[in-house]
Amino acid sequence: MNHNKRLFIYLLGLLLAAGFLFTSCAKSTSMAPGKTPKCAVGKNLTQEIAAEAEVTEFSCFFKKWDGSETLHYKVTIKNTADTPQRFKVNIFLDNGKAVGGLIPRKTKKGLVKPGATGSFVYPVNDMPDIPGEVTLFVKTIAQ
16 A cells, blocks of 8 residues: 555656656747747837827847846838937836836937937846736827
């Protein structure tokens, strides 16, 4: 009886370990190097874009930053207004992290001219995986 009990516990442990291995691989959201991931798991992307802006690119990739492989978002915005604009970008993730900034970052060379595009890459510190949901806000700010 004791031998059967040990065999049962051994098989049960092996089955649980195999189940954990398969489910963790199926739910993994990190990407292999060189692959372009979806920017949110299941494409759960919410956008609120100003009328003067058109998002021509919203992509993400993994790149070494601050000593570790981390998620980066690239945002490219086209100015659809008749006047030069400066845009404020905010990216909110479902885990509470957020990144953002201004396009263009500095106005020394001028604002984004009508019909032209501006872009920036935003690293998300300590983010080795793709988030489940992403919210993108693009607003215009006063010159």
